[in-house]
Amino acid sequence: MVTSDGEVTLKVENLRACYTSKKGLVKAVNNVSFEVRKGETVGLFGESGAGKTSIALAILGMFDDLSRHHASTAASEENKRLWALKDEARKKGLTSEDLGEDLPGVEGHIWFKGKDLVTLEEKEYRKLRGDEITYVPQGTTKSLNPYSNIEEQTAEVLWAHDEDSELKEWQVMKRLLQTLDLVELGDVDIRKSMKPSQFSVGEDQRVLIAMALISHPALMIADEPTTAVDVGLQNRILDAIQIVRDELDLSMLLISNNQGTIAKTCDRVGVMTAGHIVEFGDTERVLNSPGHPFTRAFIMSNPSMELIRKIKEKGLRIRGIPGKPPDPTETLPGCPFSERCEYAQDICREKLPEYREIEEDYWILCHRYDELPEW
Numbered sequence: 001m002v003t004s005d006g007e008v009t010l011k012v013e014n015l016r017a018c019y020t021s022k023k024g025l026v027k028a029v030n031n032v033s034f035e036v037r038k039g040e041t042v043g044l045f046g047e048s049g050a051g052k053t054s055i056a057l058a059i060l061g062m063f064d065d066l067s068r069h070h071a072s073t074a075a076s077e078e079n080k081r082l083w084a085l086k087d088e089a090r091k092k093g094l095t096s097e098d099l100g101e102d103l104p105g106v107e108g109h110i111w112f113k114g115k116d117l118v119t120l121e122e123k124e125y126r127k128l129r130g131d132e133i134t135y136v137p138q139g140t141t142k143s144l145n146p147y148s149n150i151e152e153q154t155a156e157v158l159w160a161h162d163e164d165s166e167l168k169e170w171q172v173m174k175r176l177l178q179t180l181d182l183v184e185l186g187d188v189d190i191r192k193s194m195k196p197s198q199f200s201v202g203e204d205q206r207v208l209i210a211m212a213l214i215s216h217p218a219l220m221i222a223d224e225p226t227t228a229v230d231v232g233l234q235n236r237i238l239d240a241i242q243i244v245r246d247e248l249d250l251s252m253l254l255i256s257n258n259q260g261t262i263a264k265t266c267d268r269v270g271v272m273t274a275g276h277i278v279e280f281g282d283t284e285r286v287l288n289s290p291g292h293p294f295t296r297a298f299i300m301s302n303p304s305m306e307l308i309r310k311i312k313e314k315g316l317r318i319r320g321i322p323g324k325p326p327d328p329t330e331t332l333p334g335c336p337f338s339e340r341c342e343y344a345q346d347i348c349r350e351k352l353p354e355y356r357e358i359e360e361d362y363w364i365l366c367h368r369y370d371e372l373p374e375w
C-alpha cells in the first residue's frame with residue numbers, strides 16, 4: 001500500500017471486481033490498491049477497457065447491481081447461480097479465495113471514514129453516494145434530465161440528502177449560486193433557470209461537476225470529464241476542477257486516458273492495463289520517466305510534443321502498443337502485459353509480479369524493473 005504522511009480520505013485495498021457476462025466472468029479489476037489523501041487528486045490513467053470506470057463504480061457501490069441486472073446477462077442460469085453464491089458468501093463473510101471459485105461483484109476493501117464500503121448495506125450507501133462521495137459520470141448526454149432546469153436538478157442533490165429537513169430554501173439557493181459560480185457557468189442568476197439543451201456540451205459538463213460539488217463532498221470521482229468536449233473547452237473544465245479542489249480542499253479521483261489531462265490535474269497517478277495498476281507514483285515522475293514497460297508503451301503510442309523531442313534525442317521510435325489487451329474472461333498466470341511487452345521473459349508469462357514499493361510512494365508491478373533500460 002501507499003504510505004501516507006497526510007490524512008487519507010480513501011484507501012482501496014486488494015480490490016477485485018468481476019462482471020457476469022455471456023462469456024463468463026469478466027475480471028475487470030484485479031487486486032488494485034491505492035489511496036487518495038485529503039486535498040489530493042489521484043489519477044487513473046490507462047487504455048480503454050483497463051478497468052478504470054469499474055473502480056469508480058466499485059467505490060460508489062454501484063458495481064454489483066449494475067452487473068447483476070445487466071439486461072443481456074441477467075437471465076442466464078449460470079449467472080443467477082453465481083450471484084446466489086455471491087449473496088450466500090457475503091452473508092457468511094466468505095470470499096472467492098475461501099470458496100476456491102471466482103465470484104462476481106466486488107471483493108477487497110474500500111476504506112472511507114473508518115468504514116469498509118465493501119461491507120456497507122445499500123441503505124447506508126445511499127446516504128454517502130451523491131453527498132460525501134460524488135460522481136461525474138463519463139459522457140454528459142444521458143446524465144442530465146432534459147425536462148428540468150439547472151437550478152432544480154442541482155438543488156435536488158442537496159434536498160435528496162436532507163433527511164431531517166434541516167435545510168432552508170435560502171441556504172440551498174446560496175450554495176447553488178456559489179457552486180455554479182465556482183464552475184464558472186456565468187450569469188448564474190439568469191442561467192440557472194435554463195434547461196440542459198440551452199447549454200453547450202462543455203457547459204453541461206460543468207453543471208454535472210457543480211452537481212457533484214454542491215454537497216461539498218469529501219471525495220469526488222470524475223470519469224473522463226473532458227472527453228465529450230472539444231479541446232478548447234477542455235482546459236476551462238480542468239481549470240474549474242482545480243479551482244474547486246483547492247477552494248474546497250476536496251480529494252479527487254480523476255479517470256482519464258489523456259496524458260495532458262492527467263498531467264494538468266493530478267498529484268499522483270496509477271497507470272492501468274488489464275484490470276491492474278502497474279505503476280503508481282508522483283504524476284511528474286510517472287509521466288516523465290515511466291518505469292513500467294506498459295506506461296512507456298502507452299505514453300509512446302500518443303506522445304506529447306515534449307516527449308517527441310526526447311524520443312528523437314535518444315534515437316527511440318514512436319509506435320503504438322502491438323497486439324490486443326488480454327481477454328478479461330481468461331485468467332492469465334503471468335504479468336498482465338506479458339503478451340505485448342518487448343521485455344517479456346518466461347517468468348513474466350508464468351508468474352504474476354508482486355506489486356512492490358520500489359521507493360517511498362512509488363509502486364511497480366514488474367519482474368524486470370531493475371533490469372530495464374533507462375528512459
Ligand SMILES: Nc1ncnc2c1ncn2[C@@H]1O[C@H](COP(=O)(O)OP(=O)(O)O)[C@@H](O)[C@H]1O
Nearest residue numbers: 019021026028048049050051052053054070328
Ligand atoms: N456491464 C458489463 N458487463 C460485462 N463486462 C463489462 C461491463 N462493463 C465493462 N465491462 C468490461 O470490463 C472491463 C473494464 O471496463 P471499464 O471499467 O469500463 O474500463 P475503462 O473505464 O478503463 O475503459 C472491460 O473488459 C469491459 O469490456
Ligand code: SF4
Nearest residue numbers: 335338341348366367
Ligand atoms: S513483468 Fe515482464 S512482461 Fe510484465 S511488464 Fe515487466 S518485463 Fe514486461
Ligand SMILES: [Mg+2]
Nearest residue numbers: 052053054138
Ligand atoms: Mg471508462
